[in-house]
Amino acid sequence: xxxxxxxxxxxxxxxxxxxxxxxxxxxxxxxxxxxxxxxxxxxxxxxxxxxxxxxxxxxxxxxxxxxxxxxxxxxxxxxxxxxxxxxxxxxxxxxxxxxxxxxxxxxxxxxxxxxxx
Numbered sequence: 001x002x003x004x005x006x007x008x009x010x011x012x013x014x015x016x017x018x019x020x021x022x023x024x025x026x027x028x029x030x031x032x033x034x035x036x037x038x039x040x041x042x043x044x045x046x047x048x049x050x051x052x053x054x055x056x057x058x059x060x061x062x063x064x065x066x067x068x069x070x071x072x073x074x075x076x077x078x079x080x081x082x083x084x085x086x087x088x089x090x091x092x093x094x095x096x097x098x099x100x101x102x103x104x105x106x107x108x109x110x111x112x113x114x115x116x117x
């Protein structure tokens with residue numbers, strides 16, 4: 001079985017490393033991680049894995065970035081992975097093309113079960 005390829009965008013290195021550690025292996029392969037929106041878009045120019053996307057990043061917010069990604073790369077699935085638990089963020093992300101929305105307190109099993117595809 002081919003692994004599910006993932007890109008991670010989060011401005012907190014510890015969070016990214018933790019997510020990568022939780023997903024690497026089994027049926028997931030983390031292709032890259034990016035600390036900001038520009039870095040994510042640069043990575044997507046070369047590879048188009050599904051994406052775990054934080055909403056709060058220093059250069060672009062995840063809501064706008066989600067819209068840009070789904071417009072430019074319609075086959076990419078995006079799951080918001082954030083601390084923002086307000087309903088209006090959930091609605092904005094889904095409206096802009098996200099396939100799902102998880103809070104960062106999700107456990108390893110549920111993160112893996114929420115695979116982007």
